[in-house]
Amino acid sequence: MDALFTQMFLGALFFGAITAAVPLLLAGLGEQMSEKAGVLNIGIEGMMIAGAYFGFLTAYQAESIWLGFIGGAAAGLAVALVMALLCVRLGLNQIVIGIGLTLGLEGLTALLHHIQFSRTYPRLPAPQILEIPLLADIPVIGPALFKHHPMVYLSVALVFVMIFLYRRTQFGLNLQAAGDKPAALDVAGVDVATTRTVAVLATGALAGIGGAYLANVGAGLFVPFITNGAGFLGIVLAMLARGRPMWVLFGALLFGVSLALTTALQVAGINIPTDVIQMIPFLAVIVMLVVFGRRSSLPAALGIPYQRGER
Amino acid sequence: MTAGSPNSSADSSIAEPIVTLSGVTKRFPGVVANDDIDMAIRPGEVHVLLGENGAGKSTLIGLLSGLIAPDEGTIAIDGRATQIASPRHALALGIGTVFQHTMLVPTLTVAENLLLGEPWWRRPRKESLQRRIEDLSKSLGIEIDLDALAADLSLGEQQQVEILRALSRNSRVLILDESTSMLTPEGIEELGDLMRQLVKRGLAVVFITHKLKEAAAFGDRISVLKLGRKVGEISPDRFRSLDHDQLIAEFVEMMFGKRSGDPEDVVRSPHPELRDRQPLLSVSGLTLAPARGNPGLNDIAFDVRPGEILGIAGIDGNGQTQLARVLAGQQRADGGDIRFDGKPVTDWPVHARRDAGLRYLTDDRLGEGTVGSFPVSINLLLKQIGDPPFWRNGIEQTAAIDAHARDLIRQYDVRTPSEHTPIGRLSGGNIQKALLARELAEGAKAVIFNKPTYGLDLANTLATRSRIGDVAQSGKAVLLISTDLDELLALSDRIAVLSAGRIVGTVDNEPGARNAVGRLMGGLAA
Numbered sequence A: 001m002d003a004l005f006t007q008m009f010l011g012a013l014f015f016g017a018i019t020a021a022v023p024l025l026l027a028g029l030g031e032q033m034s035e036k037a038g039v040l041n042i043g044i045e046g047m048m049i050a051g052a053y054f055g056f057l058t059a060y061q062a063e064s065i066w067l068g069f070i071g072g073a074a075a076g077l078a079v080a081l082v083m084a085l086l087c088v089r090l091g092l093n094q095i096v097i098g099i100g101l102t103l104g105l106e107g108l109t110a111l112l113h114h115i116q117f118s119r120t121y122p123r124l125p126a127p128q129i130l131e132i133p134l135l136a137d138i139p140v141i142g143p144a145l146f147k148h149h150p151m152v153y154l155s156v157a158l159v160f161v162m163i164f165l166y167r168r169t170q171f172g173l174n175l176q177a178a179g180d181k182p183a184a185l186d187v188a189g190v191d192v193a194t195t196r197t198v199a200v201l202a203t204g205a206l207a208g209i210g211g212a213y214l215a216n217v218g219a220g221l222f223v224p225f226i227t228n229g230a231g232f233l234g235i236v237l238a239m240l241a242r243g244r245p246m247w248v249l250f251g252a253l254l255f256g257v258s259l260a261l262t263t264a265l266q267v268a269g270i271n272i273p274t275d276v277i278q279m280i281p282f283l284a285v286i287v288m289l290v291v292f293g294r295r296s297s298l299p300a301a302l303g304i305p306y307q308r309g310e311r
Numbered sequence B: 001m002t003a004g005s006p007n008s009s010a011d012s013s014i015a016e017p018i019v020t021l022s023g024v025t026k027r028f029p030g031v032v033a034n035d036d037i038d039m040a041i042r043p044g045e046v047h048v049l050l051g052e053n054g055a056g057k058s059t060l061i062g063l064l065s066g067l068i069a070p071d072e073g074t075i076a077i078d079g080r081a082t083q084i085a086s087p088r089h090a091l092a093l094g095i096g097t098v099f100q101h102t103m104l105v106p107t108l109t110v111a112e113n114l115l116l117g118e119p120w121w122r123r124p125r126k127e128s129l130q131r132r133i134e135d136l137s138k139s140l141g142i143e144i145d146l147d148a149l150a151a152d153l154s155l156g157e158q159q160q161v162e163i164l165r166a167l168s169r170n171s172r173v174l175i176l177d178e179s180t181s182m183l184t185p186e187g188i189e190e191l192g193d194l195m196r197q198l199v200k201r202g203l204a205v206v207f208i209t210h211k212l213k214e215a216a217a218f219g220d221r222i223s224v225l226k227l228g229r230k231v232g233e234i235s236p237d238r239f240r241s242l243d244h245d246q247l248i249a250e251f252v253e254m255m256f257g258k259r260s261g262d263p264e265d266v267v268r269s270p271h272p273e274l275r276d277r278q279p280l281l282s283v284s285g286l287t288l289a290p291a292r293g294n295p296g297l298n299d300i301a302f303d304v305r306p307g308e309i310l311g312i313a314g315i316d317g318n319g320q321t322q323l324a325r326v327l328a329g330q331q332r333a334d335g336g337d338i339r340f341d342g343k344p345v346t347d348w349p350v351h352a353r354r355d356a357g358l359r360y361l362t363d364d365r366l367g368e369g370t371v372g373s374f375p376v377s378i379n380l381l382l383k384q385i386g387d388p389p390f391w392r393n394g395i396e397q398t399a400a401i402d403a404h405a406r407d408l409i410r411q412y413d414v415r416t417p418s419e420h421t422p423i424g425r426l427s428g429g430n431i432q433k434a435l436l437a438r439e440l441a442e443g444a445k446a447v448i449f450n451k452p453t454y455g456l457d458l459a460n461t462l463a464t465r466s467r468i469g470d471v472a473q474s475g476k477a478v479l480l481i482s483t484d485l486d487e488l489l490a491l492s493d494r495i496a497v498l499s500a501g502r503i504v505g506t507v508d509n510e511p512g513a514r515n516a517v518g519r520l521m522g523g524l525a526a
Helices: A002-036 A044-060 A065-089 A094-117 A141-144 A150-168 A170-180 A181-189 A192-219 A230-241 A245-267 A275-295 B002-011 B057-064 B087-092 B111-117 B126-140 B155-168 B185-200 B212-218 B236-241 B244-256 B272-276 B320-328 B349-355 B365-369 B397-409 B428-439 B459-471 B485-490 B512-526
Strands: B017-030 B033-039 B046-050 B072-077 B095-100 B175-179 B204-209 B220-227 B229-234 B283-287 B296-304 B308-313 B335-340 B358-361 B446-450 B476-482 B496-500 B502-508
Touching: A002 A044, A002 A141, A002 A150, A002 A170, A002 A192, A002 A230, A002 A245, A044 A065, A044 A094, A044 A192, A044 A230, A065 A094, A065 A192, A065 B283, A141 B349, A150 A170, A150 A192, A150 B365, A170 A181, A170 A192, A170 B111, A170 B502, A181 A192, A181 B212, A192 A230, A192 B428, A230 A245, A230 A275, A230 B308, A245 A275, B002 B446, B017 B057, B033 B057, B033 B072, B033 B229, B046 B185, B046 B212, B057 B175, B057 B204, B057 B512, B087 B095, B111 B155, B126 B185, B155 B175, B175 B185, B185 B204, B185 B212, B185 B512, B212 B244, B220 B236, B229 B244, B272 B459, B283 B320, B296 B320, B296 B476, B296 B502, B308 B459, B308 B485, B308 B512, B320 B358, B320 B446, B335 B446, B349 B358, B358 B428, B365 B428, B397 B428, B459 B485, B476 B485, B485 B512, B496 B512, B502 B512
Parallel strands: B046 B204, B046 B220, B095 B175, B175 B204, B308 B476, B308 B496, B358 B446, B446 B476
Antiparallel strands: B017 B033, B017 B072, B220 B229, B283 B296, B283 B335, B496 B502
16 A cells, blocks of 8 residues: 555656646746847746647647647747847837736736636647657656657757757857847847847747647646746746756756645645645745855846947 | 048058048037048058047947947948948958957857857857967967857957957958057057058058057057047158157147147156155955955055055956955955054944045946935035934935035036036046045045046046145055056056955066066066
């Protein structure tokens, strides 16, 4: 009985941790790219909720989870386009615009959902699962880690794509220069606004996919405010990771575990009010900031719009 | 300058200009930064742009490098009128600029910095870069570690990287904006040699400076700017026909009207009697752990006697600001003793030190020196807010504050519309006068000046220097921290050289001190 209990508990914990970690990972990787380029993308929460809503809507109408991801990415991209226009091209305050976009889209998606579905919450069919042969047969961790939707594996692969992008490509250099010393990039003949715009758009697409995953795979339905701070956690992850994609992955897994404790503790039959358990990730943020936050060094020009000729 | 056309056609027999400015005007709110400027930049010449702060040099650079666009007039490249739309366009036209403030990304390596601006879809090709740069740097005698982080290079090395970058992009015109302001005397010599080599290869070099000696030493053609206008030009033929002193005299004539001789060429008269006095400020074993961006302090020891000026020389960022902050009490030392006026003040807070007569004039005038939006009157009392007689029981005594302000404004010749004007609206020179007034006010016994003339124009520089001389004359001890060797030689009794947070030598200011200090500065900076 004891052994069964542990196994079930661990299985549910790990499985849930991965499912919860993927949206955070996507948001964190996206935010990291914006921040590298010098844009503090507070609007990422809004991009995620837009991705969740339109991703769900697309998947529901088209009856395809994959089209749902495309719809989510497109919605995130559209929000990011507004952000890039206002904050990068026009140089408006990134924090104010970011908060505005987030609050606006939370309200808008809730309203649209209410108009369309009233108070019903239609469910999507369970997503297809890709079992990794052999690895999935390992007891306990096998099913927990290697029986997931393909998007899970793609997001982990994205970590390595990002590492390659930052370390080995010209575009990676441009991103870092745009964040650390935009004037230097400008006089080197690269347009700062374009570089930053590309970064913000990529953030939007990734956040949108993250939101769509949250709704379509994680929950299987859309409820208003479903992202519940996942985008903000992405910002925290990006800040703590200091430009390193691998750290975003570790951070996302850590938060994933604390999110999954909710379900796992219920499986284990330990009765703690869910409100308390839902606090865990945010407590984890505070603990992580206290422990690591002091050493986090951010790009010098983070949050500062670039204006040519201003010195 | 319209009468210059026959003259310029005579010049053009030498070489066709690459860049020609005609009637270029640029206005900013409230100022005409460039007023109807005509100028031709020719290959094979070092064209010196000489002018004080506010003469319009930086604006002109901005126009040439594509950062700003002219309001009137045309810029012609190879005889064809061209609008330089962006820095990228300027580079494509063959105009490379080394800006006054370094334009390298500190967190990238030298190689990565040089690769910035390549097409984004391409993989960074370090190997081919290495070959290209090696050829170039070898022929110029520059040695650069491509894998070093830009932030770890000295300012001189950063400048060399930027010059290499401009050259590796096949620039035909190289603009050097105030490039010598942060260099050691040796570094300046090296830069001069480099410029000579470049013009020999047929490049056009535009060298911006406000130092007359550098203009005379490095130039072929000189254009003098004053308050946005071009007030004179010396052609290469004429330049060669004049000797050094005649050139300096001519520059001064053009820049300042009637004065003659280099006004910065002052030598402090010796004060041998100072030796016998008891030190007023003595420091021993002062240490501070290194931190981000500064080397800390390492076993600093010196004495300053009443009436004496001790100069602290060294290249910026070798611990000068930390030393000043520790002495003023704004930062705690990790070890060592500070004695002031016979009392150990090491653990005293800022306020107590100030009350005892130890004053600090910061180099960060707008940051920590003043509150820009506060009126001049309050800024003159910024370090005494809440103290009687200007505040009683926490209530501002407006009449007393204003009277005090008017008094100091008159005494120190602060040019301000009124004592209620926000101090941030005043020019740098007048803000400095207000700070002088505040720190020298009643009870000062020793004054620490941190780069007191940094960023000021010549008139204000000279005024500030004579004020510092007066302070010492009146029997106060002066610690003068400066990166300007001429300034230190003009004012100090002794000069200590600070390098990497350590005093590497102290020199009496007598003939030969220039060389001695220069060697000390260069020996460890290289």
